[in-house]
Amino acid sequence: MTDSLQTLAGSRPLRRAVVTGGAGFLGSHLCTELRRRGVEVVALDNFLTGNPANVAHLADDPGFRLIHCDVTDYIHVPGDVDLVLHFASPASPVDYLKLPIHTLKVGSIGTNHALGLAKEKGARFLIASTSEVYGDPQVHPQPETYWGHVNPVGPRGVYDEAKRYAEALTMAYRQTHGVDTAIVRIFNTFGPRMRPSDGRAIPTFVRQALAGEPVTVAGDGAQTRSVCYVSDLVRGILALAESGHSGPMNIGNPHELSVLQIARDVIEATGSVSEIRFVGRPVDDPMVRRPDTTLATEVLGWAPEVDWPEGLARTVDWFREAVDVAGARDETGNTVDAGAR
Ligand code: NAD
Numbered sequence: 001m002t003d004s005l006q007t008l009a010g011s012r013p014l015r016r017a018v019v020t021g022g023a024g025f026l027g028s029h030l031c032t033e034l035r036r037r038g039v040e041v042v043a044l045d046n047f048l049t050g051n052p053a054n055v056a057h058l059a060d061d062p063g064f065r066l067i068h069c070d071v072t073d074y075i076h077v078p079g080d081v082d083l084v085l086h087f088a089s090p091a092s093p094v095d096y097l098k099l100p101i102h103t104l105k106v107g108s109i110g111t112n113h114a115l116g117l118a119k120e121k122g123a124r125f126l127i128a129s130t131s132e133v134y135g136d137p138q139v140h141p142q143p144e145t146y147w148g149h150v151n152p153v154g155p156r157g158v159y160d161e162a163k164r165y166a167e168a169l170t171m172a173y174r175q176t177h178g179v180d181t182a183i184v185r186i187f188n189t190f191g192p193r194m195r196p197s198d199g200r201a202i203p204t205f206v207r208q209a210l211a212g213e214p215v216t217v218a219g220d221g222a223q224t225r226s227v228c229y230v231s232d233l234v235r236g237i238l239a240l241a242e243s244g245h246s247g248p249m250n251i252g253n254p255h256e257l258s259v260l261q262i263a264r265d266v267i268e269a270t271g272s273v274s275e276i277r278f279v280g281r282p283v284d285d286p287m288v289r290r291p292d293t294t295l296a297t298e299v300l301g302w303a304p305e306v307d308w309p310e311g312l313a314r315t316v317d318w319f320r321e322a323v324d325v326a327g328a329r330d331e332t333g334n335t336v337d338a339g340a341r
Pocket of ligand 1 (some may be wrong): 184
């Protein structure tokens with residue numbers, strides 16, 4: 001696998017990319033890496049769950065442009081575009097449970113617009129799908145051939161079904177309009193620039209541990225997650241973009257940890273005196289999560305390189321430097337319930 005991304009499959013040049021959700025956690029890392037590889041980037045974001053501060057380091061870069069727009073409205077990007085990376089969507093359970101209709105709209109109408117942009121420009125299109133399309137899985141680990149176990153009328157259905165619809169729409173554009181599409185199913189990813197109160201396990205635990213507050217584990221913490229450091233994910237996504245593969249393709253770290261283990265490791269990595277507090281488990285919270293990454297390894301030669309202790313140490317360092325942990329609360333002023341991930 002090459003680290004340079006000057007061409008797409010078929011020797012098509014990659015000069016200019018559009019990243020929807022470019023001011024979010026993953027989008028900002030993708031913009032940064034694309035610029036490092038010399039690709040011009042236009043980021044589109046409405047700052048609903050993202051923040052221009054995430055790409056502030058690119059503000060003076062003439063090869064980078066951040067446009068404030070909502071992709072559920074008409075999208076217009078002047079000039080050539082070679083690649084559209086569609087990442088706009090609330091992603092944490094706290095966000096999508098608070099924004100259910102927007103989540104469905106950005107997955108449906110927003111995806112339709114992003115696909116329309118790729119069609120208009122003759123660009124390759126890659127959508128950020130999710131391990132949530134597998135729901136609370138009955139097959140473990142989850143290969144791409146598994147169709148999932150999703151409750152469409154449960155609270156998480158707004159996200160899971162939006163992504164499942166987005167995958168179907170992507171395939172329809174591929175088959176009907178010949179758009180060169182790819183679907184990546186992202187498993188839990190962590191690293192710098194996660195919001196300390198976004199409700200996902202790792203940032204919540206790190207913030208709580210650094211603040212010396214109880215670390216809130218949902219249920220008995222026996223449920224598992226497989227967590228991927230963000231640089232590994234970005235490398236896999238750009239390799240998929242560069243390949244001609246359509247996916248769906250799982251990208252995630254297959255190393256599986258119980259949520260209780262994650263909490264204990266965070267307390268140790270932060271040197272915290274925090275205790276663990278067990279809280280209620282959210283509805284439809286998946287019991288297990290682990291990607292089968294055989295396809296990514298075979299097609300892209302991809303495998304994660306940053307192990308959990310190293311990724312955690314880098315994340316803790318970033319939180320210590322960048323985050324006011326004592327001031328980070330959700331809007332209610334309460335510590336966010338770290339269950340819903
Ligand atoms: P994030 O919330 O940090 O980023 C999402 C970005 O999209 C934000 O900047 C937000 O402001 C923007 N956005 C939302 N609605 C928009 C709209 N209508 N128009 C323009 N911008 C809009 O989340 P993230 O973790 O960076 O996730 C990015 C993508 O990756 C999402 O599509 C998510 O479903 C997917 N994903 C992430 C993970 C993960 O572990 N982080 C796992 C699976 C899938």
